Amino acid sequence: xxLKHKEQQNRNIKMIRFLKNSSLYSIIQKAxxxxxxxxxxxxxxxxSGKGLEIGALNYPLNVSTQKAKITYIDRENNNFxxxxxxxxxxxxxxxxxxxDDGEKLKKVKNNSQDFVIANHFIEHCExxxxxxxNHLRVLKNRGVVFWxxxxxNRTFDRKRPKTTLSHLWRDYKVGPKISRKRHYEEWxxxxxxxxxxxxxxxxxxxxKEKYSIHFHVWTPDSFRLxxxxxxxxxxxxxxxEEFVVNLNEFIVIIRKND
Numbered sequence: 001x002x003l004k005h006k007e008q009q010n011r012n013i014k015m016i017r018f019l020k021n022s023s024l025y026s027i028i029q030k031a032x033x034x035x036x037x038x039x040x041x042x043x044x045x046x047x048s049g050k051g052l053e054i055g056a057l058n059y060p061l062n063v064s065t066q067k068a069k070i071t072y073i074d075r076e077n078n079n080f081x082x083x084x085x086x087x088x089x090x091x092x093x094x095x096x097x098x099x100d101d102g103e104k105l106k107k108v109k110n111n112s113q114d115f116v117i118a119n120h121f122i123e124h125c126e127x128x129x130x131x132x133x134n135h136l137r138v139l140k141n142r143g144v145v146f147w148x149x150x151x152x153n154r155t156f157d158r159k160r161p162k163t164t165l166s167h168l169w170r171d172y173k174v175g176p177k178i179s180r181k182r183h184y185e186e187w188x189x190x191x192x193x194x195x196x197x198x199x200x201x202x203x204x205x206x207x208k209e210k211y212s213i214h215f216h217v218w219t220p221d222s223f224r225l226x227x228x229x230x231x232x233x234x235x236x237x238x239x240x241e242e243f244v245v246n247l248n249e250f251i252v253i254i255r256k257n258d
Contacts, residue, residue, distance in 0.1 A: 038246040039119075039148060046144050046241070046253050049114030054102035055121050057081065058091035061146070068115070071097040073105070103131045108138045115139070119148035120249070123214040126176030126183075129168055129230050136238060136256050144241065145254040152217040154248040159190040163216040165229050176215075180207065187213045220250045227254070 040062055048067040053060055056072050063070065072094040074081060081093060100107045102118060103125045116135045125131045135145050152158055171179050184203035188194045191213075194202050206213070218226065224243060230236060242253035 038244050038251055042242060042244065042251055042253060043146070046146060047115050047117070049143075051113045051115035051117065051143075052098075052105075052108065052138070053094070053117040055118065055124075056094045057085070058088050058093050059119075060094050061117050061119060070117070073098045073100050073102055073108075075099070075101060103127065103134065105134045105138050110137055111140050113138045113140065113143055115144045115146060117146045119146075120150060122147055122149055123216055123218075124212060126180065126215050127171050128216055128226070129172040129234075132227075132230055133234070133236070136236060136254075139256045141256060141258040143256050145238075145252075145256075147252045147254070148246070148249045149218060149223055149252065150214070150249050151219060151245065153219055156191050157214055157217040160186055160217050162222045163218060163226075165225065168216070168226060168229075169233070179215075183215045184211075184213065220245055223250065223252070227252070 043061050043063050047061070047063045050069045051071070052073055053070050054073045055075075057074070060070070060072070074096050076084070076096075077099050078093055078096050081096070082089070098107055102121060116139060118135065122128055122131060132145075139145070150157065152160060152162065167179065181203065184207050185199050188202045188206065189196075189199050192202070220243065224240070227240060231238060237257045238254050239257060240252065241255045242251065244251045
């Protein structure tokens with residue numbers, strides 16, 4: 001590896017670590033989204049009744065407490081999450097009500113919720129089609145899914161190829177394990193800028209650590225194609241109420257129709 005390439009890789013790694021771990025970045029991000037973003041407007045319009053928010057950690061969606069009662073879900077309890085994210089020590093975390101896999105929601109009854117909120121979550125899911133199915137499964141008729149999804153062209157994922165429909169379908173039908181190694185290799189190559197001869201070694205290292213990456217990446221157009229593909233292929237009953245490009249993300253409101 002030449003010196004220039006190594007310096008660039010180190011800068012990329014530091015940038016990713018900063019984005020994932022800096023409490024200062026989190027504060028700035030909250031301020032920008034609050035002032036310029038669309039989340040608050042859409043939440044006011046669509047979030048009411050009893051529902052769930054997945055993976056909120058220190059940054060829950062701001063909703064009316066008079067209109068909505070939220071149960072927070074995460075993969076671990078608050079004590080574990082505090083230890084896992086020491087860089088967020090000064091931040092207030094939501095109180096976890098249910099410890100569960102947000103992709104599967106095994107502890108949540110069918111047709112029991114008015115809404116499911118999962119912001120910057122679907123890209124971390126290894127099987128997005130199953131995630132969509134389960135988020136719809138727990139909703140009552142006319143309930144809504146509120147997803148904010150990173151726009152790959154406006155994030156550190158911009159060099160990565162878009163996730164294809166055939167890839168998503170294979171992960172759903174065969175299981176995501178078949179794609180896992182390539183996902184990590186892609187992350188190491190395009191996001192961290194690792195040279196070719198180091199890609200496999202670094203990818204295996206992150207896999208062993210179960211390092212949290214964006215397994216899938218979308219533009220607004222490719223994500224809309226994913227939703228329409230899944231709806232048609234599996235005869236899922238929902239409609240897209242809103243699809244709004246918002247800063248470095250896009251927000252999708254899906255309404256279940258039984």
